Amino acid sequence: xxxxxxxxxxxxxxxxxxxxxxxxxxxxxxxxxxxxxxxxxxxxxxxxxxxxxxxxxxxxxxxxxxxxxxxxxxxxxxxxxxxxxxxxxxxxxxxxxxxxxxxxxxxxxxxxxxxxxxxxxxxxxxxxxxxxxxxxxxxxxxxxxxxxxxxxxxxxxxxxxxxxxxxxxxxxxxxxxxxxxxxxxxxxxxxxxxxxxxxxxxxxxxxxxxxxxxxxxxxxxxxxxxxxxxxxxxxxxxxxxxxxxxxxxxxxxxxxxxxxxxxxxxx
Amino acid sequence: xxxxxxxxxxxxxxxxxxxxxxxxxxxxxxxxxxxxxxxxxxxxxxxxxxxxxxxxxxxxxxxxxxxxxxxxxxxxxxxxxxxxxxxxxx
Numbered sequence: 001x002x003x004x005x006x007x008x009x010x011x012x013x014x015x016x017x018x019x020x021x022x023x024x025x026x027x028x029x030x031x032x033x034x035x036x037x038x039x040x041x042x043x044x045x046x047x048x049x050x051x052x053x054x055x056x057x058x059x060x061x062x063x064x065x066x067x068x069x070x071x072x073x074x075x076x077x078x079x080x081x082x083x084x085x086x087x088x089x090x091x092x093x094x095x096x097x098x099x100x101x102x103x104x105x106x107x108x109x110x111x112x113x114x115x116x117x118x119x120x121x122x123x124x125x126x127x128x129x130x131x132x133x134x135x136x137x138x139x140x141x142x143x144x145x146x147x148x149x150x151x152x153x154x155x156x157x158x159x160x161x162x163x164x165x166x167x168x169x170x171x172x173x174x175x176x177x178x179x180x181x182x183x184x185x186x187x188x189x190x191x192x193x194x195x196x197x198x199x200x201x202x203x204x205x206x207x208x209x210x211x212x213x214x215x216x217x218x219x220x221x222x223x224x225x226x227x228x229x230x231x232x233x234x235x236x237x238x239x240x241x242x243x244x245x246x247x248x249x250x251x252x253x254x255x256x257x258x259x260x261x262x263x264x265x266x267x
Numbered sequence: 268x269x270x271x272x273x274x275x276x277x278x279x280x281x282x283x284x285x286x287x288x289x290x291x292x293x294x295x296x297x298x299x300x301x302x303x304x305x306x307x308x309x310x311x312x313x314x315x316x317x318x319x320x321x322x323x324x325x326x327x328x329x330x331x332x333x334x335x336x337x338x339x340x341x342x343x344x345x346x347x348x349x350x351x352x353x354x355x356x357x
Contacts, residue, residue: 041357129357154354157275176353178321193356226351228275231285235272237326237349240334 001026007099011053019216025053029100031213032056034121036109036137038085039063040193041127041151043075044202045209050093052210056101057093058121059086062108072195109133111257114140123212125205126150131179136261138163138172139254142247148172149209149220151201156194158201158227161239162208162220165248169221173254174242197229269342271301272349280305294325295338297348312350322353 003011003022007029014020020028031054035042038061049057063085065076073085080088086104093102103120107113109128114136118124124146126137134150141148145166152159165171204225211217226235247254268288273281281287287304291297302309314320318338325332326349332340342348 037357039357127357129355131353131355134355151357152354153356155275157354159351159354176322176324179355180320180322180353191356224351226349228285230275235349237329237351238331240331242333 014052020214024214027213028053029055031123032121033123033125033209034058034060035125035127036133037061037127037129038075038089039069039127039129040072040198041202041205043073044199045125045127045206046075046089046093047096048203048206049209050097050100053097054100058103058105059089060105060107060109060117061085062106072193072198109136111136111261115144118144118146122146123209124148125209127202132261134172135179139247139257142171147212149205151205153193153197153201155191156197156229158197160201160204160220160225161223162212164221170239170241171245171248173247174245175224175239194229200227268344269297270347274350274352276352277308277311277350280308291342293342294332294340297342324351326351
Protein backbone atom coordinates (compact mmCIF):
# COMPACT_ATOMS: atom_id res chain seq x y z
CA UNK A 1 0.00 0.00 0.00
CA UNK A 2 1.29 3.46 -0.90
CA UNK A 3 0.09 6.90 0.09
CA UNK A 4 -1.38 9.09 -2.66
CA UNK A 5 -0.33 12.72 -3.19
CA UNK A 6 -3.50 14.11 -1.56
CA UNK A 7 -2.98 11.75 1.40
CA UNK A 8 0.61 12.88 1.84
CA UNK A 9 -0.66 16.45 1.80
CA UNK A 10 -3.57 15.80 4.16
CA UNK A 11 -1.43 14.02 6.75
CA UNK A 12 1.82 15.95 6.15
CA UNK A 13 1.93 17.48 9.65
CA UNK A 14 1.99 14.07 11.28
CA UNK A 15 3.96 12.23 8.58
CA UNK A 16 6.87 14.60 9.27
CA UNK A 17 6.92 13.36 12.87
CA UNK A 18 9.63 10.70 12.90
CA UNK A 19 7.46 8.57 15.23
CA UNK A 20 4.76 8.46 12.57
CA UNK A 21 6.26 8.79 9.09
CA UNK A 22 4.80 7.19 5.98
CA UNK A 23 4.87 3.75 7.60
CA UNK A 24 2.91 4.97 10.59
CA UNK A 25 0.38 6.66 8.34
CA UNK A 26 -0.18 3.37 6.54
CA UNK A 27 -0.64 1.64 9.91
CA UNK A 28 -3.29 4.22 10.79
CA UNK A 29 -5.07 3.75 7.49
CA UNK A 30 -5.17 -0.01 8.05
CA UNK A 31 -6.43 0.35 11.63
CA UNK A 32 -10.02 -0.56 12.47
CA UNK A 33 -11.34 1.10 15.60
CA UNK A 34 -14.77 0.61 17.15
CA UNK A 35 -16.25 3.38 19.28
CA UNK A 36 -18.77 2.24 21.88
CA UNK A 37 -20.99 5.29 22.20
CA UNK A 38 -21.17 8.29 19.86
CA UNK A 39 -21.68 10.70 22.72
CA UNK A 40 -19.53 12.91 24.93
CA UNK A 41 -16.36 10.80 24.65
CA UNK A 42 -16.98 9.15 21.28
CA UNK A 43 -17.49 12.52 19.59
CA UNK A 44 -14.08 14.10 20.17
CA UNK A 45 -12.31 10.72 19.96
CA UNK A 46 -13.99 9.95 16.64
CA UNK A 47 -13.21 13.37 15.19
CA UNK A 48 -9.49 13.10 15.90
CA UNK A 49 -9.22 9.48 14.78
CA UNK A 50 -10.99 10.34 11.52
CA UNK A 51 -8.87 13.43 10.98
CA UNK A 52 -5.71 11.40 11.63
CA UNK A 53 -6.71 8.94 8.92
CA UNK A 54 -7.70 5.87 10.92
CA UNK A 55 -8.99 3.84 7.99
CA UNK A 56 -12.09 2.20 9.47
CA UNK A 57 -14.14 3.64 12.30
CA UNK A 58 -17.21 1.89 13.68
CA UNK A 59 -19.80 3.81 15.67
CA UNK A 60 -22.22 1.87 17.85
CA UNK A 61 -24.96 3.68 19.74
CA UNK A 62 -28.69 3.06 20.15
CA UNK A 63 -29.69 6.67 20.83
CA UNK A 64 -30.93 9.51 18.67
CA UNK A 65 -29.53 13.03 18.96
CA UNK A 66 -31.25 15.11 21.62
CA UNK A 67 -30.93 18.87 22.11
CA UNK A 68 -29.43 18.24 25.57
CA UNK A 69 -26.57 16.29 23.97
CA UNK A 70 -25.20 19.23 21.99
CA UNK A 71 -23.49 20.87 24.99
CA UNK A 72 -20.73 18.22 24.68
CA UNK A 73 -21.41 15.73 21.88
CA UNK A 74 -19.68 17.64 19.11
CA UNK A 75 -20.22 15.02 16.42
CA UNK A 76 -23.82 16.24 16.28
CA UNK A 77 -25.47 19.54 15.50
CA UNK A 78 -28.79 21.30 15.85
CA UNK A 79 -29.65 20.12 12.36
CA UNK A 80 -29.26 16.44 13.29
CA UNK A 81 -31.46 16.47 16.40
CA UNK A 82 -33.74 13.42 16.15
CA UNK A 83 -31.36 11.50 13.87
CA UNK A 84 -29.66 8.32 15.12
CA UNK A 85 -26.37 9.42 16.67
CA UNK A 86 -24.42 6.96 14.56
CA UNK A 87 -25.85 8.45 11.33
CA UNK A 88 -25.23 12.00 12.49
CA UNK A 89 -21.72 10.95 13.52
CA UNK A 90 -21.02 9.23 10.20
CA UNK A 91 -21.99 12.41 8.33
CA UNK A 92 -19.63 14.53 10.42
CA UNK A 93 -16.69 12.13 10.22
CA UNK A 94 -17.09 11.58 6.49
CA UNK A 95 -17.23 15.35 5.90
CA UNK A 96 -13.90 15.74 7.70
CA UNK A 97 -12.30 12.81 5.96
CA UNK A 98 -14.08 11.21 3.00
CA UNK A 99 -11.19 8.77 2.52
CA UNK A 100 -12.05 6.66 5.53
CA UNK A 101 -14.79 4.09 6.04
CA UNK A 102 -17.29 4.86 8.79
CA UNK A 103 -19.65 2.05 9.80
CA UNK A 104 -22.77 2.97 11.76
CA UNK A 105 -24.50 0.49 14.07
CA UNK A 106 -27.73 1.89 15.49
CA UNK A 107 -28.04 -0.55 18.38
CA UNK A 108 -27.04 -1.19 21.96
CA UNK A 109 -24.28 -3.71 22.50
CA UNK A 110 -25.31 -6.84 24.37
CA UNK A 111 -23.83 -10.22 25.22
CA UNK A 112 -25.17 -11.71 21.97
CA UNK A 113 -24.10 -9.10 19.42
CA UNK A 114 -20.85 -7.80 20.86
CA UNK A 115 -18.38 -10.53 19.85
CA UNK A 116 -19.53 -10.71 16.19
CA UNK A 117 -19.23 -6.91 16.07
CA UNK A 118 -15.70 -7.00 17.51
CA UNK A 119 -14.55 -9.40 14.75
CA UNK A 120 -14.41 -6.50 12.28
CA UNK A 121 -12.15 -4.35 14.49
CA UNK A 122 -8.77 -4.50 16.14
CA UNK A 123 -9.24 -1.87 18.83
CA UNK A 124 -12.17 -0.66 20.93
CA UNK A 125 -12.75 2.72 22.61
CA UNK A 126 -15.25 2.67 25.44
CA UNK A 127 -17.25 5.87 25.75
CA UNK A 128 -20.41 4.28 27.11
CA UNK A 129 -22.45 5.84 29.88
CA UNK A 130 -23.16 2.96 32.26
CA UNK A 131 -21.35 0.29 34.24
CA UNK A 132 -23.14 -2.68 32.71
CA UNK A 133 -21.85 -1.81 29.26
CA UNK A 134 -18.38 -1.10 30.62
CA UNK A 135 -18.11 -4.53 32.26
CA UNK A 136 -19.54 -6.21 29.14
CA UNK A 137 -17.10 -4.37 26.85
CA UNK A 138 -14.17 -5.28 29.11
CA UNK A 139 -15.11 -8.93 29.22
CA UNK A 140 -15.74 -9.10 25.47
CA UNK A 141 -12.40 -7.40 24.73
CA UNK A 142 -10.71 -9.95 26.99
CA UNK A 143 -12.25 -12.91 25.17
CA UNK A 144 -11.64 -11.36 21.73
CA UNK A 145 -8.11 -10.14 22.67
CA UNK A 146 -8.81 -6.58 21.56
CA UNK A 147 -7.01 -3.58 23.02
CA UNK A 148 -9.47 -1.34 24.86
CA UNK A 149 -8.99 2.34 25.55
CA UNK A 150 -11.36 3.16 28.39
CA UNK A 151 -12.37 6.63 29.55
CA UNK A 152 -15.17 7.78 31.79
CA UNK A 153 -16.29 10.96 33.47
CA UNK A 154 -18.47 12.35 36.19
CA UNK A 155 -19.20 16.05 36.72
CA UNK A 156 -15.70 17.61 36.66
CA UNK A 157 -13.63 14.44 36.89
CA UNK A 158 -12.33 12.02 34.29
CA UNK A 159 -10.50 8.68 34.30
CA UNK A 160 -8.57 6.97 31.53
CA UNK A 161 -6.72 3.71 31.15
CA UNK A 162 -5.66 1.27 28.45
CA UNK A 163 -6.71 -2.35 28.83
CA UNK A 164 -4.82 -5.16 27.14
CA UNK A 165 -4.70 -8.30 29.27
CA UNK A 166 -3.71 -10.27 26.14
CA UNK A 167 -0.35 -8.47 26.42
CA UNK A 168 0.03 -9.34 30.12
CA UNK A 169 -1.56 -6.18 31.53
CA UNK A 170 -4.54 -5.96 33.92
CA UNK A 171 -8.17 -5.81 32.81
CA UNK A 172 -10.90 -3.41 33.97
CA UNK A 173 -12.07 -5.90 36.62
CA UNK A 174 -8.53 -5.86 38.09
CA UNK A 175 -9.14 -2.15 38.67
CA UNK A 176 -12.78 -2.32 39.76
CA UNK A 177 -13.86 -5.90 40.54
CA UNK A 178 -17.57 -5.09 40.68
CA UNK A 179 -19.95 -2.36 39.55
CA UNK A 180 -21.71 -0.33 42.23
CA UNK A 181 -25.20 -1.50 43.10
CA UNK A 182 -27.99 0.42 41.39
CA UNK A 183 -29.18 3.52 43.19
CA UNK A 184 -26.09 4.24 45.26
CA UNK A 185 -25.00 7.30 43.33
CA UNK A 186 -26.96 9.62 41.03
CA UNK A 187 -27.48 8.58 37.42
CA UNK A 188 -25.95 10.18 34.32
CA UNK A 189 -28.77 12.61 33.65
CA UNK A 190 -28.89 13.86 37.24
CA UNK A 191 -25.13 14.13 37.74
CA UNK A 192 -24.27 16.58 34.99
CA UNK A 193 -20.92 16.92 33.25
CA UNK A 194 -18.70 19.73 32.01
CA UNK A 195 -18.77 19.68 28.20
CA UNK A 196 -15.10 20.53 27.81
CA UNK A 197 -14.20 17.67 30.19
CA UNK A 198 -15.75 15.27 27.67
CA UNK A 199 -13.54 16.89 25.04
CA UNK A 200 -10.39 16.47 27.14
CA UNK A 201 -11.06 12.84 27.98
CA UNK A 202 -12.19 11.84 24.47
CA UNK A 203 -9.14 13.43 22.90
CA UNK A 204 -6.85 11.70 25.40
CA UNK A 205 -8.53 8.44 24.33
CA UNK A 206 -7.82 9.24 20.68
CA UNK A 207 -4.22 10.07 21.53
CA UNK A 208 -3.72 6.78 23.40
CA UNK A 209 -5.43 4.85 20.59
CA UNK A 210 -3.07 6.36 18.01
CA UNK A 211 -0.06 5.55 20.22
CA UNK A 212 -1.22 1.93 20.55
CA UNK A 213 -1.77 1.64 16.78
CA UNK A 214 1.68 3.07 16.06
CA UNK A 215 3.36 1.31 18.99
CA UNK A 216 4.98 4.53 20.22
CA UNK A 217 5.41 6.22 23.58
CA UNK A 218 4.44 4.89 26.98
CA UNK A 219 1.34 2.75 27.26
CA UNK A 220 -1.34 3.56 29.83
CA UNK A 221 -1.98 -0.18 30.29
CA UNK A 222 -0.49 -0.27 33.80
CA UNK A 223 -1.61 3.19 34.87
CA UNK A 224 -4.86 4.97 35.61
CA UNK A 225 -5.08 8.66 34.80
CA UNK A 226 -7.33 10.79 36.97
CA UNK A 227 -8.12 14.31 35.80
CA UNK A 228 -9.73 16.90 38.04
CA UNK A 229 -10.88 19.79 35.86
CA UNK A 230 -11.81 22.04 38.79
CA UNK A 231 -8.38 21.86 40.36
CA UNK A 232 -6.64 21.44 37.00
CA UNK A 233 -4.76 18.39 38.22
CA UNK A 234 -3.72 15.27 36.39
CA UNK A 235 -2.65 12.32 38.55
CA UNK A 236 -1.46 8.88 37.53
CA UNK A 237 -1.61 5.85 39.81
CA UNK A 238 -0.30 2.34 39.28
CA UNK A 239 -2.75 -0.28 38.12
CA UNK A 240 -1.50 -3.79 38.94
CA UNK A 241 -2.88 -7.09 37.72
CA UNK A 242 -5.18 -8.65 40.33
CA UNK A 243 -4.12 -12.26 40.98
CA UNK A 244 -7.68 -12.90 42.20
CA UNK A 245 -9.33 -11.37 39.10
CA UNK A 246 -12.45 -13.33 38.21
CA UNK A 247 -11.84 -12.72 34.51
CA UNK A 248 -8.12 -12.56 33.73
CA UNK A 249 -6.68 -14.17 36.87
CA UNK A 250 -5.23 -17.71 37.02
CA UNK A 251 -8.52 -19.20 38.31
CA UNK A 252 -11.23 -17.34 36.42
CA UNK A 253 -14.90 -17.74 37.30
CA UNK A 254 -16.08 -15.65 34.34
CA UNK A 255 -15.48 -17.81 31.31
CA UNK A 256 -18.05 -16.48 28.87
CA UNK A 257 -20.45 -13.56 28.42
CA UNK A 258 -23.32 -15.22 30.23
CA UNK A 259 -23.05 -13.01 33.35
CA UNK A 260 -25.71 -10.48 34.15
CA UNK A 261 -25.02 -7.30 32.20
CA UNK A 262 -28.38 -5.65 32.79
CA UNK A 263 -28.09 -2.17 31.37
CA UNK A 264 -28.78 0.66 33.76
CA UNK A 265 -27.69 4.25 33.71
CA UNK A 266 -26.95 4.18 37.41
CA UNK A 267 -23.51 4.59 38.87
CA UNK B 268 -0.48 14.97 58.52
CA UNK B 269 -1.63 13.18 55.43
CA UNK B 270 -3.44 14.70 52.48
CA UNK B 271 -6.59 13.03 51.28
CA UNK B 272 -7.89 13.61 47.76
CA UNK B 273 -11.69 13.60 47.75
CA UNK B 274 -13.37 12.62 44.47
CA UNK B 275 -16.19 14.70 43.00
CA UNK B 276 -19.04 12.38 44.13
CA UNK B 277 -17.98 12.66 47.79
CA UNK B 278 -17.39 16.41 47.88
CA UNK B 279 -20.88 17.26 49.08
CA UNK B 280 -19.75 15.60 52.33
CA UNK B 281 -16.57 17.69 52.60
CA UNK B 282 -18.29 21.01 51.90
CA UNK B 283 -16.95 20.96 48.37
CA UNK B 284 -13.30 20.50 49.33
CA UNK B 285 -11.25 18.39 46.93
CA UNK B 286 -8.44 17.91 49.40
CA UNK B 287 -8.60 17.51 53.16
CA UNK B 288 -5.99 16.73 55.81
CA UNK B 289 -6.08 14.03 58.44
CA UNK B 290 -3.89 12.71 61.23
CA UNK B 291 -3.85 8.93 60.85
CA UNK B 292 -1.58 5.92 61.20
CA UNK B 293 -3.42 3.62 58.82
CA UNK B 294 -6.17 3.67 56.20
CA UNK B 295 -8.70 2.28 58.74
CA UNK B 296 -7.66 5.01 61.17
CA UNK B 297 -7.95 7.64 58.43
CA UNK B 298 -11.50 6.54 57.56
CA UNK B 299 -12.58 6.89 61.21
CA UNK B 300 -10.91 10.29 61.50
CA UNK B 301 -12.54 11.51 58.29
CA UNK B 302 -15.92 10.22 59.44
CA UNK B 303 -15.51 12.27 62.63
CA UNK B 304 -14.98 15.45 60.61
CA UNK B 305 -17.31 14.57 57.73
CA UNK B 306 -20.06 12.31 59.07
CA UNK B 307 -21.40 9.83 56.53
CA UNK B 308 -18.20 9.45 54.52
CA UNK B 309 -17.46 6.03 56.02
CA UNK B 310 -20.75 4.64 54.68
CA UNK B 311 -19.79 5.78 51.22
CA UNK B 312 -16.40 4.07 51.41
CA UNK B 313 -17.24 0.91 53.33
CA UNK B 314 -20.05 -1.64 53.16
CA UNK B 315 -22.18 -2.91 56.09
CA UNK B 316 -19.40 -5.26 57.21
CA UNK B 317 -16.89 -2.41 57.34
CA UNK B 318 -14.97 -3.65 54.30
CA UNK B 319 -14.00 -1.20 51.57
CA UNK B 320 -16.52 -1.17 48.74
CA UNK B 321 -15.34 -3.03 45.62
CA UNK B 322 -15.89 -0.06 43.32
CA UNK B 323 -13.97 2.44 45.46
CA UNK B 324 -10.20 2.31 45.22
CA UNK B 325 -7.72 3.99 47.52
CA UNK B 326 -4.18 4.80 46.63
CA UNK B 327 -1.38 5.70 49.01
CA UNK B 328 0.73 7.92 46.80
CA UNK B 329 0.68 5.83 43.58
CA UNK B 330 -0.10 2.41 45.06
CA UNK B 331 -3.51 0.71 45.27
CA UNK B 332 -4.05 -0.41 48.88
CA UNK B 333 -5.75 -3.63 47.71
CA UNK B 334 -2.26 -4.72 46.64
CA UNK B 335 -0.67 -3.45 49.88
CA UNK B 336 -2.37 -4.33 53.17
CA UNK B 337 -5.85 -3.08 52.44
CA UNK B 338 -7.34 -1.10 55.31
CA UNK B 339 -4.37 -2.00 57.49
CA UNK B 340 -1.97 -0.24 55.13
CA UNK B 341 0.08 2.10 57.28
CA UNK B 342 0.40 5.82 56.64
CA UNK B 343 3.19 8.21 57.45
CA UNK B 344 3.50 11.97 57.52
CA UNK B 345 3.40 13.49 54.06
CA UNK B 346 1.60 10.57 52.39
CA UNK B 347 -1.09 11.46 49.90
CA UNK B 348 -4.16 9.24 49.83
CA UNK B 349 -6.40 9.33 46.77
CA UNK B 350 -9.96 8.02 46.91
CA UNK B 351 -10.94 6.95 43.40
CA UNK B 352 -14.41 5.52 42.81
CA UNK B 353 -15.39 3.87 39.55
CA UNK B 354 -17.24 6.33 37.32
CA UNK B 355 -19.14 5.47 34.17
CA UNK B 356 -20.26 8.64 32.41
CA UNK B 357 -19.55 8.89 28.72
